[in-house]
Amino acid sequence: MLAIERLEKIKAILQTEKNVKISQLSERLNVSEMTIHRDLKPLIDDNYVIKTFGGVSLATSTPINDTINEQCIYCHRPVHGKMTYKLILVNKQTEFACCAHCGLLRQMQLGDEVVQAISYDFLRQTTISVPRAFFVMDTSLDLGCCQPQVLSFEWKEHADKFVQGFGGEVYTFKEILAILQEKMSGNDHSCHP
Ligand SMILES: [Zn+2]
Numbered sequence: 705m706l707a708i709e710r711l712e713k714i715k716a717i718l719q720t721e722k723n724v725k726i727s728q729l730s731e732r733l734n735v736s737e738m739t740i741h742r743d744l745k746p747l748i749d750d751n752y753v754i755k756t757f758g759g760v761s762l763a764t765s766t767p768i769n770d771t772i773n774e775q776c777i778y779c780h781r782p783v784h785g786k787m788t789y790k791l792i793l794v795n796k797q798t799e800f801a802c803c804a805h806c807g808l809l810r811q812m813q814l815g816d817e818v819v820q821a822i823s824y825d826f827l828r829q830t831t832i833s834v835p836r837a838f839f840v841m842d843t844s845l846d847l848g849c850c851q852p853q854v855l856s857f858e859w860k861e862h863a864d865k866f867v868q869g870f871g872g873e874v875y876t877f878k879e880i881l882a883i884l885q886e887k888m889s890g891n892d893h894s895c896h897p
């Protein structure tokens with residue numbers, strides 16, 4: 705099978721199944737996992753799919769209109785497109801949070817029930833898989849959502865540059881969870897400013 709045919713097959717599989725493991729694609733298309741990785745590269749670069757643990761998911765860009773009537777699952781503010789954080793649960797239910805602050809806190813509450821978490825790159829507005837994202841806290845740019853404010857970035861380089869201009873610290877997913885938990889356990893803040 706030609707690479708281009710495989711690509712069409714992979715797209716068709718993703719359209720119907722939404723999430724798929726690399727190992728499954730390799731088996732079904734009868735090529736090595738390395739070949740699958742190579743096939744997926746352009747799809748990932750185009751934000752057609754996002755990487756998940758051991759596989760890929762169809763990137764679902766959530767149009768602003770779809771979320772306009774949603775309330776943040778954590779603080780009940782209205783959800784607005786740009787900073788939306790989306791959680792997909794084991795039972796296929798979807799939850800929206802107004803920003804990464806609430807999304808991360810909700811994700812901590814749910815633990816293993818979350819199969820996928822998606823947020824938007826603050827600069828490019830592309831969908832990003834949260835565990836691979838970089839987060840900026842304590843920046844001087846106040847976007848008026850929940851405090852302490854958390855912004856998400858796809859690339860560390862972009863987060864670093866942002867911090868150079870607006871101040872703050874860059875954290876990985878694991879780090880931000882720890883820091884957020886620590887900050888939320890104090891009494892010097894509230895979700896509603
Ligand atoms: Zn919220």
Ligand SMILES: [Zn+2]
Nearest residue numbers: 802803849850
């Ligand atoms: Zn918020």
